[in-house]
Amino acid sequence: MDISKNFFELFALPVSFQIDPIKLSERYLDLQKTLHPDRHAHLSDRERRLSEQYTAYLNEAVTTLKTPLPRAQYLLKLHGFDTASESSVAIDPVFLMQQMELREQLEEIPDQADPFEALDELSEEVEAMLARLRIEFEERYIAQAYEPAVALVRKMQFLEKLALEVENLEDRLDD
Template sequence: MLNKKLWISAISILRSRSHFSSTLSPKLKIFRVFSCSYHVSEPRVYTRFDDRFVGKYGFSKKNLCSQVSTLSINKCWNCNTVALSKPFLACESCRSVQPVDPSVDYFQIFGLEKIYGIDDTHLESKYKNWQKKLHPDLVHSKSEKEKEYAAEQSARVIDAYRTLQKPLLRAMYLLQLEGIHVDEEKTVSEPELLAEMMEFREAVEEAGSPQALEQIQCQVLEKMEVWSKYFENAFKNRNFDDAISSTQRMTYYHRINEEIIKKL
């Protein structure tokens, strides 16, 4: 019967190295197996492992099937071709632009690791390749649906490119992915930093030549680089308080640099 449920309950402690554990990892042991249920009309298996297994292998503490059930298969809305990889922004089969998938972050769009110190060597070329597939001008004769998809995808790729290209924006975006909002307008109440900012602004105002401005800019960018390194280390160690503090200081130097660029 479809509605018949088969319940298999087993509680066991496996302390010796069994054939099953050795196939997973030389050091891996299965510590507890709780009730596993199987429903004939809805074939899912629920298994929960010891927290040491969960933590070591990067799974959440929810049962493993909860992660499996969240997996979705992306298909082209136009030709139903299954996407073989992410990000699925455009169909390789019929070349139709796909709707925006919010689960795809900016790093995934450009095939980059989700870290601060990215290798941006090919960032511009990847950006141009995406625009060759997504730009709204390419779908001017297509349906209104695809025109909307193209406008959204193209705008998102532009934003992703600009965000990853600039150290400050990249830092703030990484924090955003962690659910942390950085208030750019928040004032840092450190007399030494505020005094330094005043000195930089006065120097920019008094600079009488492009060469003088470039010298000031060099100093500002050096300061920016120092705090970028502080952010990178703090974020890597998940010290978010220091990471936020670093971005706030980077914001000050970024604004000074913008003032210099306007005068050059």
């Protein structure tokens, strides 16, 4: 296995925001079988360590490509844009106000008459917003408009975090 390949090359997938999850999964399983440590137990320490490094690279690659936000971040990284830093791009104030309102909504949910219904509504709203951002990201990426694509990734980061907070609240309310 060649760890100098980018994640898309590793899985023989086109460098694109849209990927075939079945091909990704099939290729992952094929590579995983060839790299499994049990297959390398009889080899030297150096070769076993290399196998472990390959396996770690493979796992990082599949984790990155199977989820939209990390995949978008990786695509931009391939073009020299770092989206991991929270201060990598300014966020428009209208979006930030919207985020504050959504977070206030989230804080008020436990006091609602039917908190689970309110959670479902908020979750649907966040997912719809994420879906729109993913479509817009793909359009910008295809057009090679990387700076606007970076800004969209930053917005997706905010919404992914909010979606996780919604899930966490649901878990707490279930207890």
